[in-house]
Amino acid sequence: MNILQALFFPPEQPGGVSSMVPYIQERFAAKKGWEMDLFSLPKRIRNKGTAPVVFATFDWTIYAGNPIIEKYIQTYKDYLWWTRMRLGPTFDLIHAHHPIAALAMKEAFPDIPVIVTIHSSYERELILNGKIKEGGEEHAFLTSIYREVEERTDQILTVSSAFRQYLGEYVQDSERIGVIPNGFDERRFRPVPHENQVPQLITVCRLVPAKGLDVLIEACGLLKKKGLPFVLHMIGDGPSRQDLEKLAADLNLYEDTIFYGYMLHPEEFMPFFDIFVLPSRAEAFGNVYAEAALCLLAVVGTEVGGIPEQIENGKNGLLVPVNDAAALAAALEKLILDPTFRYNLARSGQEKAKRAYSLNRVIKQLVKVYEYYSHRPTEESAGESPDGPQKSDDVTLS
Known part of the structure; x- marks a missing residue:
């Protein structure tokens, strides 16, 4: 064929x-x-x-x-x-x-x-x-x-x-x-054993308002006020970068946030981090959540679009409401303070991603x-699809 x-x-x-x-x-x-x-x-x-x-x-x-x-x-x-x-x-x-x-x-x-x-x-x-x-x-x-x-x-x-x-x-x-x-081809995503003294947060996306990165920086500002240790790594570029850099500086996060810009193969970089977080305002699916899970990162997302189909809150990741910096900060705090919970969440997330994606x-x-x-049926033989109407991740063939 x-x-x-x-x-x-x-x-x-x-x-x-x-x-x-x-x-x-x-x-x-x-x-x-x-x-x-x-x-x-x-x-x-x-x-x-x-x-x-x-x-x-x-x-x-x-x-x-x-x-x-x-x-x-x-x-x-x-x-x-x-x-x-x-x-x-x-x-x-x-x-x-x-x-x-x-x-x-x-x-x-x-x-x-x-x-x-x-x-x-x-x-x-x-x-x-x-x-x-x-x-x-x-x-x-x-x-x-x-x-x-x-x-x-x-x-x-x-x-x-x-x-x-x-x-x-x-x-x-x-x-x-x-x-x-x-x-996703699992060969592209290989977890790397590592022990970071300070929890490393990473996000990978185009820097546009739809990704909710302003909410992420505000949440990190709340973590900073509590004295919690972390470093936020932001991979990607886009029209919001200047505004996001200014917001990070205004919230006293200059020393805690790294803007990398565009990166060709972020999946090669991702396994060295601890927590993936992306508080999107809309996602049909969100490839990067599955990619982060395959890299054995604990994953935090929002309750929109197809993200909850990937993440079951508290079992293989954490979900927070859209545009809720306080809830996002609380989820990140839980992962920062409890490495065992973080690892167990990451392991469950990896198993789900391998199985489902x-x-x-x-x-x-x-x-x-x-x-x-x-081998499309002729009009005379057409009718129900071979296996009948199906839902979930099966396909209805008209």
């Missing part, structure tokens, strides 16, 4: 699905002998596409002139232009990992089955980062895209039950949305989906 993995960001970009798919490609080649190619839109391709855009389920032109929407439409045009320039209809199946990629692929190759995994909510990120208003025209446009994807692709997948529920508000048949949580599990589920759609 010849499968195309259609990415939005190039595979060399660290973090997220783009960095995960090459490991899937490698495992499929080794285990199944299937051909699998990767495709994405290079950064240099800008304003090349000129073909008119017509959607089947809504008229996007009522939003014409809005700069964010116009940029989205132009990116779609560019992706379609690049697809037609570089690819031919030589694939048995296409697995897209972004709505733009999915819609462009289906337009270019209408006779090839297209599956799409929607990994996150672009509109929620824009709202939380202060770029658009909830209920505004950008929000309306971006959520309308989900219905268009439902109409034109063969199968929608997503990465958590929580995000499936979110998407269900914008499609006609939410039962058609399957859930396959992301999977192994790359082998993802491969088995994708094989089922790929084989079904590469």
